[in-house]
Amino acid sequence: MIEIEPIKEWLNANPFVWSMIKFLVILIVILLCIQLLRRYLKNKISNTVIRYKAQKGIEIFGYILLVFLVITYFSGAIKDFTLIVGLFTAGLAFTLQELILSIAGSIYIFLVKVYKPGDRIEINGIKGDVIDVDSIYTTMMEIGEWVSSDNYSGRIVKLSNAFVFKGPIYNYSNDFPFIWDEFNLPIRYGSDIDLAKSIIIKIASETLSEYTANSKTQWKEVVNKYYIEDAQVDPTLAITLTDNWIQFNLRYIVDFKKRRITKHLLNDSIRKEIEATDGKVLLASTTIELIKIPELKVKLKEEKTSQ
Incomplete structure (x- = not known):
């Protein structure tokens, strides 16, 4: 059997070790x-948003409680506590500066509301939807790379929260969850331009009516x-004359x-309406027209052979 008395005597002779054991037990319980x-x-x-925020709140509260426990527990057990804490903090800050910066970044993200889960952001050259923010990492579902347009690539990216202090952060959804987009339509010279303009504006107004109303x-609120x-949120159309066609720019x-x-949806609807005009409006394309093929004169020199 293990004798208890020698262990007690050893612990009594080493109060700091006994104090550390009690601290570790309290730490594990917390x-x-x-x-x-x-x-x-x-x-x-059951609510996903409330559940996520509640869990993050408990996590932050746990960190604060542990820091408070360390300060209150050791301040009365170790002499010159202030000096020890200062030296320890300086060494820890130098050794774990990236980790500390990540934790500071998570606090900054939470307090300033730089972004939150559900936002679409671009940071450190990586674009994606934020799916989690913990005390060290921001987790994103990546967008783009080898996939065209704003589609998921399928890769989940973990990015250090320290990057919020190191460069710009592009947020697609914070405060204003809308973006401006545009595309060009080439219309052939000789088409009914007024008819083409009315078709494009009509389809754009009908297709985008919900977005326009909500964005206004x-x-x-953003302007205030x-x-x-203030900016124009209704669909706008600009026309540019080029060497080959009339360029319609829809924004x-x-x-x-x-x-x-x-x-x-916009391109498909506009195409159908243009095709229904029976040639009054025609889409243009890059073509090469040969006006005349130059004449080639070939002169053959007859060789005389001597017999």
Whole structure:
């Protein structure tokens, strides 16, 4: 059997070791309680947004509680606590500066609301939808790369929160979940230009009516919040004369997650309407017209052979 008395005598002779053991036990109990509480909230809360925020709140509260525990527990057990903490903090900051910057970044993201899960952002050259933000990493579902337009590539990217301090962050959905998009339509010279303009504006107004109405209200809030001039959110059409055709540039506002499908609907509807004009409006394409083939004169020189 293990004798208890020698262990007690050794612990009494080394109070700091005994103090560390008690601290580790308390630390383990607190961590277990946090994990159990997070699991309880996960099972009890059905709403995804509320569940996510509740779990993150418990996680942040746990970090604060652990820091408070360390300060209060050791301040009365170690002499010159301030000096020790200062030296320890300096060494820790130098060794784990990237980790500390990541944790600071997570606090900055949470307090300033730089972005949140569900937002579409571009940071450090990576574009995607934010699916999680923890104390160290931001997790995104990547968009683009080898996939055209705003489609998922299928890769999940984990990015250090420290990058919020190192470069620009493009947010497609914060404050104003709409973006401006545009495309060009080449119309052949000789077409009924007024008819072409009416077709494009009519289809754009009908297809984009919901986006236009919703964006106007939110754009007013953006103008009131930031120092920014008012902008045109209704579909606009600009015409440019080129050497080969009349270029119609359609600019419009659209939901940041529906850019590809909206462009498809607009192009398809405009194509059908133009085809229904019976040749009054024609789409142009790059062509080469040969006016005249130059004449070639070939002179053959007869060779005389001597017999």
